[in-house]
Amino acid sequence: SIGSEIVADMTRRLTPPGEQGLSPVRRALAICWLLAALFASQSAQGRESAGGQPRATPVNGCAGASHERLPCFEAALTPPHRVTLRWKSADPAQPVYLYDDFGVSFHDPGEQPAVCETQPGGVCEITRYLPTGGYYRWVLQGANDQGDTVHVSASLSVPAAPGPRVNIGGSPFLDAQPKQARRLTWRADETLTPCSADAERAWIEIRLPGEALWSGQRRYPRCGAQAYLDIPATALAGAGEHIYLLRDCHRPQAGGGTFCSTEVTTGFHASGAPALATIPSPDTLVDNAVRWELRRDIRFDFDTVLAYDVLGVGEPLDITYDADGGVWMVNEFSTTLEHVTPAGEVRSFTVPLGRGPRLAGRPAREVTRPFAIAMDEDVVAATAVTSLAERVMEDGALIWFTQGGGLLGKGPPGAPNHSRVVAFARNGADRPDTHYDDRLCAYNMPLADDDAAANHQVVGLAASGGRLWVGESRGLFSHTPSAISAFIPQDALCNNLLVFEQPDALASQALQFCDTHESPQQHGCMQRRVLVDLPPQLRVAHLAADPVDGKIWFTDARGGYLGRLDPRDDTDVELFAFPDPHAALAYGPEGFGGFPWTLRVDGQAVYIGEYLTRHIIRFDKQRRTFSEIAVPAASQQIMLHSLDIDTATARLWFTLTNESRLPLDRQGSTVGYIDLNAWTAHLHNPQQQAAIPAVVYRGLHRVPASNWHPLAHQAFRGIAVEPRSGRIALATMHRRQITELRPRKTFRAPLSR
Structure with missing residues (x-):
């Protein structure tokens, strides 16, 4: 093609x-x-x-x-x-x-x-x-x-609009020790707009700690006696940084639109002030059993680090190796699949979308826009790019990945927000008579009886028992029960060019949910287990197949449970409640706790990564007990993004990422690992195995910047370990790169036995 x-x-x-x-x-x-x-x-x-x-x-x-x-x-x-x-x-x-x-x-x-x-x-x-x-x-x-x-x-x-000059208590920094009320003051630069300008033409916006986006509602005068914000002592009671962002916004006389300065940050601790690297909790092991080496130079263990500029659009998210050693990566806000061959060639594959009929006055047929994104509570935009592309994995000769909109349960009810699961046949052939790549096969999630808008919001994928299993979050903020579905892949169920806006488009496709007494084996349908009998706040996120018995493990993004489903009997769903959901430590939305998101499974345990609070939780499958380790980081901007297991060395690898576009520490994103053999031995006999070795690396900032995004900092998200060589691939946000670490031969021996 x-x-x-x-x-x-x-x-x-x-x-x-x-x-x-x-x-x-x-x-x-x-x-x-x-x-x-x-x-x-x-x-x-x-x-x-x-x-x-x-x-x-x-x-x-x-x-x-x-x-x-x-x-x-x-x-x-x-x-x-x-x-x-x-x-x-x-x-x-x-x-x-x-x-x-x-x-x-x-x-x-x-x-x-x-x-x-x-x-x-x-x-x-x-x-x-x-x-x-x-x-x-x-x-x-x-x-x-x-x-x-x-x-x-x-x-x-x-050229950037000049930002305001900010002071708090006479200093440009917020020293939160001791906790007392402060007054934040500022004066705007008058280069673009004078201070005497009307408030509708220019203003100061403030973003409070914990807010992810600019609301546009919190506006203040740019200069004068009213140019201040009083911060009560109660707002500074929590541990860690208290980050207030300010920007100066203008509506220039000539032209339209709003032009704002880049953010000015106040709130990180002044030099010499006590700043907590981690927030302790009663169950953490960070201060006792874990022996952290926090600044190990990456060059001690890896002799080569490669950086590949990807060709597709979007933000790199998840990554995996195939059986031949090639790397595959998906982007959110994109329709492309990225690939680096074992020889180092960089490739990008565009997932096809259907086109509707030609409309009067339009130069061409409109491409279908199956996905949705919520701008705020009431405004939803239809788009052709997927804001949920959370998982990529290999099963046999197929590379599987997810596509879906991200309403998260917000926006007006009934807004169309479709999801797809896409396969790429890496050993297949592309026919020259089609305008798209025939190695791609899109399975469109069917309509559900309880949701005419097909608002599945697919996140997780796993392969077990000859079926592909799909985790339907149904929106992290919604009250619709989550679901786990499964189907047997076959080309007859693909529909690469479905026009979602056409009436009955999904109802007429081959792939449908199974009716009572139907099965994927006999009827080619999608089996669906709606988790209606489980706690209503449970939100299914990622899935992982157990390498021992094939059961499907899943995380609950709302922070309450680890779940397990038996693929031979999908009525057999078991939940294991977290002893501490870390609700008091969370820096995200209320009710999510530490936000357990990613997971990996080996023969002994399930490992869950909490994105917000940087805990790695271990669930012992035989004993049915939890333990956890808190991963240290120097800033609360750093999140624990992804996990993967190197089975040859029994190391659990993780990424620490700073996804902010205005990082306090441009070198804060990095990788590290925990010795799983030592963790297991410590739990069984702490006197014999007193310490658990663990490492957080430094030095990855030396990786050459992207040719296309030379000013961007690294934000490592997805991580994958190639089991034979120990190579590590990283999905690098902002720079839009695939970063690969190649270990020294001496590094492949396990730390402990």
Whole structure:
């Protein structure tokens, strides 16, 4: 299929110990890049003229472009924040597709005409207003003069709006020791907008500790006697950082949209103030049995670190190895599957979507938008990119991954929010007569009797007993019971081009839920176990098949239980209540506790990772008892994201990630492991095995930055261990990379026996 696969080789290596940091060539390139970025930033600086018209930055990449140079694509900035995108493609009959490759955007330009005959030279253009300054990049998918589908990009650096000067008690830092009421004051910079401007034109926004997004509701004067926020002592009672974010927002006179400064942070402890690395709890082992080595240099145990720039759009999330040693990764806010071959080739596969009928006045047929995203409680947007792509795994010769919308139980009732489970046949063949890659097979989740909108919100996947098992969270904030479903994969149940907006689209597809007395083996249907008889707040998240008996283990994202389902009798569901849900320690939504999300299973135990409070919980399958270890981190911005087990060395690996786009510590994201043999031995005989060795690494910040996202910091999310070699693959958010660690031979021996 034309355009179904993009191949490139973009491999960089971490400098091993004893070598110089940058070669002269790389150092020169880095200096040239920095000078170019500085020049672009300085040249883009503008001021409103006396008539209120800002000067534009001219770019003429598409003007007079020959047919052999198509598609062309460019971006031009009109200060302070208006961007004009211009393009032209070689094939007028094949629409182009534009998307924002800088961050998650639900207002991407999307599908556009390839040529605009009414415009000079047939060059098309649209205007967008950027919310903040920084580095931006857009990607256009179009046709070249050979008829191939290609991707081209346009980028620019936008000078940031100046932020406010912030003080708290006479200091720019919030020292939370001792706990007492404080007054946060500020004064805005007047470069873009004077302090005398109307409050509708400019204001200060504040984001309180624990808030994940800017609400837009908490606005304050930019200067003067009312430019303050009083913080009561009760707000500073908890341990850890108290992070208040401020930004200065403007509505420029010329143009539309709101342009805000990047956030100014206040709230981390001042130098010398007592800051807790971990928050102790009665059951933690962090302060006694665990012997942490917290700053082990990654180069001691890994002689090579590779970084691959992925080609698809979105935020890297989960990752796995295949049986041949290739790496596979899924992105959220994307429709692509990423792959690095054993030889180091980087590939990207686009999952197909159906197209509806051509509408009057539209240049092309609209692509179906099966997924949904909640902007707030009442506003939901339909989108063609999936905000839930939580799992990728191999089963046989198939790579399985999930796609779904993320309403989380918010938004208006009945909003369509479909999910798909997709298989990629890595040893299959792609037919040349279709416009999509035939190795991809999309299984669309059917309609349920209790939900006409098909709001499954699929998260977990597992393979057991010849079936694929699917965890339906049904929304983390919803009151609809979760479900676990299973089906037997077969090509006849695929529908890659379903148009979800058409009436009865799902009702007419081959894959349906089983009726009473039907089974997947005999009727090709999907068996479904709705957990209606379990606690209503239970939210199924990830699944894992037991390597001993094939039973399906699942996590409860609301923090109460570990669950187990017998695939031979899905009425046999057993719950094991956590002795301590860590509700008092949580930094997320109320009622979620530590947010147990990921899990892994070996022959002896189930290991659960709590995302918010960084606990790793061990459930002994034979004794039916829990124990836990709290993983230390220097900042409460650091979360425990993913787990994987190296069975050859009995090490439980984990990722510590800082997913914030404004990290307090740009080197805070890292990896580490716990010695499972020692953990098990300590639980059975603490006198004989007194200590549990565990490591948190440093030095991964030396991995070369992405060519496409050079200013982004690392945020390691998914982790996978290749069982034969011990190689470790990491899904690296923000930089949009696949990072691979290759161990030294001496590191493959277990720490303890």
